[in-house]
Amino acid sequence: MDLSIVIPLFNEEESLPELTAWIDKVCVANNITYEAILIDDGSSDNSWDVVMKLSKENPNIKGISFRRNYGKSAALNVGFEQVVGDVVMTMDADLQDSPEEIPEMVKMIKEDGFDIVSGWKKKRYDPLTKTIPTKLFNWATRKMSGIELNDFNCGLKSYKRQVVKSIEVYGEMHRYIPVIAKWAGFTKIGEKVVAHQERKYGVTKFGLERFVNGFLDLFSISFLGKFGKRPMHFFGLIGTIMFFIGFLFSVWIGIDKLFLDKTGTLLANRAGFFIALAAMIIGVQMFLAGFLGEMISRNNPKRNTYLIKEKANIVEL
Ligand code: UDP
Numbered sequence: 001m002d003l004s005i006v007i008p009l010f011n012e013e014e015s016l017p018e019l020t021a022w023i024d025k026v027c028v029a030n031n032i033t034y035e036a037i038l039i040d041d042g043s044s045d046n047s048w049d050v051v052m053k054l055s056k057e058n059p060n061i062k063g064i065s066f067r068r069n070y071g072k073s074a075a076l077n078v079g080f081e082q083v084v085g086d087v088v089m090t091m092d093a094d095l096q097d098s099p100e101e102i103p104e105m106v107k108m109i110k111e112d113g114f115d116i117v118s119g120w121k122k123k124r125y126d127p128l129t130k131t132i133p134t135k136l137f138n139w140a141t142r143k144m145s146g147i148e149l150n151d152f153n154c155g156l157k158s159y160k161r162q163v164v165k166s167i168e169v170y171g172e173m174h175r176y177i178p179v180i181a182k183w184a185g186f187t188k189i190g191e192k193v194v195a196h197q198e199r200k201y202g203v204t205k206f207g208l209e210r211f212v213n214g215f216l217d218l219f220s221i222s223f224l225g226k227f228g229k230r231p232m233h234f235f236g237l238i239g240t241i242m243f244f245i246g247f248l249f250s251v252w253i254g255i256d257k258l259f260l261d262k263t264g265t266l267l268a269n270r271a272g273f274f275i276a277l278a279a280m281i282i283g284v285q286m287f288l289a290g291f292l293g294e295m296i297s298r299n300n301p302k303r304n305t306y307l308i309k310e311k312a313n314i315v316e317l
């Protein structure tokens, strides 16, 4: 099979028939064999009935229904477990992404050798309250990840199958799939300008909290990427520096009190005393956080999963 399309959906009953018909039309016209996996993320409207009906009419359309709403990342993750196509695409269900982009995005993976191709909604049809914070979000993600993409969170992306089988998307990390993939060693990341439309039916499922969560996730992900497997290198360094600063201050105020100071000021009335105290306590705390982090990561069964690219003359036992 050439292509698997994973489509997360939450209360999108009106869009689905149009979307799947359009996908089918484009794929058939371009001789692309495909499956479309619709993940119903706990919709409370009739989305799942619509999916069932569509899947009866067309065997290429498959569906999975969550018992409750887990979020877009969970839907993508479950979809990625199912895919069998050589190329995997993701697409929003609300008809904001155009299926007309499919052939080119498949070609860029199959023939041009990209691991990931991310859509870029260069001309967007979204309100200003969304487009301005999005610019900031993309800028920050570019700086932190070193990946030169203009539009990280575009729902329309294509991947080599191996990429989606190697990564895990959880929480709200769908915004950072290119970053996660880069850390897994897939560095050939391309971009394609894609058409974007106004939402035709239904309403957006993400409010302004997306930006707060998005930025918090950016910190988590860059921390995990750098220090997830060696937390002591982060906390230990800060802890040591803090403790050392505190220690120097206590030595200084100790010497000063014993030998130099003639005014008889109480230690507890001096600024240096509090700096020494706070710095040493924080330093020890940081060190402990580092040890705890190491113990947690040591108990993680996945700590030694290394992704292998190819093998030569290796005998599998
Ligand atoms: N979505 C989902 N689960 C959720 C929220 C959204 O599966 O909890 C789906 C939604 O149905 C759509 C896609 O994720 O197919 C993108 O959501 P939306 O269009 O609301 O986001 P926006 O375009 O406003 O960024």
Ligand code: MG
Residues within 6 Å of the ligand: 092, 094, 096, 199, 204
């Ligand atoms: Mg949308």
